[in-house]
Amino acid sequence: MAHPHPTRLPLLLLLTLTALAGCDPKPQPPPEQNYSDVQFDVTVPLETPVDATLLLMGEDPAFKGPTGEGLELTFQGGTTFSVKARMPKNQELTYRIRMTAPDAHVALDAAGAAVPAQTLTAHENEENASFSVERWGPEGGTTQPQTAFVVAVPETTPPGDSIWLSGNHEKLGNWNGAGVKLYKAVNSSYATVLSFDPNTSLEFKATRGSWETVEQTAGGVDVPNHTHKTGSGFSRVTITVGGWRVYVPPVPVLTGNIKYLRDVTPTNTLLKKRDVIIWLPPDYDTNTTRRYPVLYMHDGQNLMDATTAFAGEWGVDETAQQLVETNKVEPLIIVGIYNTSDRGPEYTQVPDETQTEVDGKNGGRADLYGQFIFEELKPRIDSEYRTKPEAEFTGMAGSSLGGLVTMYLGTKHSDKFTRAGVISPSVFWGQNDILTKVDALSAKPPLRIWLDIGTEEGGSGQETVETTRLLRDELVGEGWVLDNDLKYTEVAGGGHNEASWAARFGDILKYLYPPVSP
Template sequence: MRQFFLPVQFGIVLLSLSITAGASAQTSDTLFFSLDMSEPISAGWFEPGSETIGIRGDQSPLSWGTTYPAFDNDKDGVYEAAVPFNLNADSLLISFKIKVDGMDNPDDGWQAGRNHDVTVYKGEQNKIALAWEDQPPQPPVTITGNVEIVRDFKGENLLPRDLFIYLPPGYQESERRYPVLYMHDGRALFDASEIGQEWKVDEAAEELIRSGEIEPIIIVGIGNTQDRIDEYTPSEQVWKHELHRISSTVASSISGVYAGDFMNTEGDTIRFKTKEDTLFVMIPGGDYWQPLAPKTKHSFYLPQAGITFNFEVSGGKAEKIIATKPSMGGKGDVYGMFILNKVKPFIDQNFRTKKGKEFTTLGGSSLGGLISLYLGLEYPDVFGKLLVVSPSVWWDGRMIIDEVNQLPGSSGQHIWLDMGTAEGEGAVENAEALQQALVRKGWTGQNLNFIIEKGAAHNERAWAKRVPDMLRFLFATEN
């Protein structure tokens, strides 16, 4: 059976849970969550009967794209979840947030503030209890070296954002010019106090420059905005599925008109059932029923995934469903013009840079890795080197591979490409397909460095471990 994929902010939601939240999922490395939701229930915006509450995080089986559900079996406003982890070491550090999946919720249902951190220890009973309003402590500023910050840098047709500019040791005392590395998601590069994690690019650069392993460089972190998905994607991704009934049912209630099994053209089967006039859905491969919220006549909404199911009813029974999700993405070219026409000229005018393509690198991770490769291939005369970290190859049917396939040949750009084995189903296979497409166009081991990092997850801590090697590959000093 194929899986039912949905695009989301930090990756792909695979709406297929192989692990339940009940006792059967518990292992010696299980983390037991207790989530007090009394405040949002009292405030009236969280509806326990129709909305999903749970955890999102950066270590499997958690992800930032889908909510691991928690349940309030005794109806006291405190939700519980048992999340099993597969530890390869004595402990595992996890970043997470509480998430409410529903409609018209504050901050789209995300818990405010920075991510929470918790360490799971192998062979121990791990528990954490927190309330919706709890905030993690303010981490200390971790900037190393000289980092200048330009606040609210404006771009045409885009929201303003901050620029974080790392200047190498000796910059103030010299008159020399420097290569520049431009990176997306700039808030996460130098300072853990900004989002709770960081790449530690400043620490790595300081050490490697002072030891003479890499040449001195300027690093420009371009901050993201709430439009990150749109800005970091080259194409608009449209999500729509048509499903047809494959099972018969007898309608015992109004909502029973919709009950039954439906299949799309790719062979995914979605199940619907009713209980006390509430319609529930089970996504392909899932093992628990999710309540649907009535939206309009014959239309229901799945908060956890943002899907609207529009039922076509005839003869007292729904025979067809059009499942849709709002389209997203597609402002990558506008964002590229912002970098070319605003950010780069500003940096070149105000800092001592080397302007040639051989001295200009573009890089990022996840969707930032996707847009780095896309813009780099679009503008090979501007960006001579590309840092493509854990790229979201999956975006829009792997359109980035199609972009590579359409190239007349290799541009000769130096490309770092990597992926961790713990970054989600299909991530490594997608990265390998991208690497193979580049090789077919003429990239070789001389200018394409492809890394599969065993056990590495999709987060800043994992990328920080690889940063020194990234910098050595891109900026090694000549012996």
């Protein structure tokens, strides 16, 4: 019997091995030399939220990341986000950066178009790929005007405090002390991005939520308003806060006989309720048969009480008390009408599409405001106090928009008041509309006018010497006589603020209410 050859395999085993040889082997990772470690460093804009989630995303599996959604970058401090990843060599890879949280955005260029995808071809190990993001925006880009505000704060800022911007626009709170809250951004800053109409003149300051904690210099000195005029595209405004005001509650120093009317509610529902402060002359309670002229003033909370004033009071009570007691001013009653959050609309005679910073598109409620004064408030004052209610003894005064509304109401209601303090008036409003109103007068009303402007007001607002001179010239053209029934003053160094108005209030009062013979 023959025996099989010792090296010959059984036929069944041979067939089995042949079949196995035809199967695909288990996939093996490519050799290490086909990959490169690449360091991606991305410089982001200052307004990027510090808690942003940034991903590099592309079609190549190298950009899928552990979750398949992309390579997540890690915040490194300053304005840098980074990630290190293994990339295949000698292949052109395409990728884009996205911010997926707290909002979904892509990188945009300065013009607002989405940035094209980046490309990378890795050749050597430990390569570096660096690029910068100009700004963030929606996938399809944006043509909307935008302004990014970035605020760097001092190390003394309490870590739990919020940072706000407050300014002269409804989106900035119309100077309410806490207009728009900023989010924490990269580089230890705070930021927000807002949209405004082109050519909007902005003024603003940083606060920690109120005027008691407004920004100052590192040495504790108040700073002027920051200013910015918007364009039609994207702009970035950066400010550095040196320090914060240390709040010391103001001492309520009220001089003289002070009364209040609380929560005075106009019948017209477009007007909001407000308080009214009333200063009575020194002899009001003792000379019980005497009747007094009345001066109505706007922005009443800024006149006499430091605890309610926006940025320091006028000292109307102290000034009036001293001038009356020294017989330099006729004894009078002063009625301060508090403003409301609708100050802009109430103090303007027409809407102004270009002046959204004081809610201009809803402006033009001055007639309603005047109706409230003449038909509701004045009758109440005349009934509760011993006034001389006639127009010849009644006056009105205000600053800025308060000066504008005083001048406007004076052109229409000389049957109600004949003495006008037009202080730093906002002549610019409505493309100088008040000049048109004065020019349209059919006859010169019997109005004694104080008109003034500070020489340094143009730097912080749109009230300027030039436009105030135009108003002066219109009044002269209508028959007012300088240094007779029109007193025009340019105050050297005068700014657009309460301190400047307080400094000249005594002169205003002496001109409008000179002493009279007994």
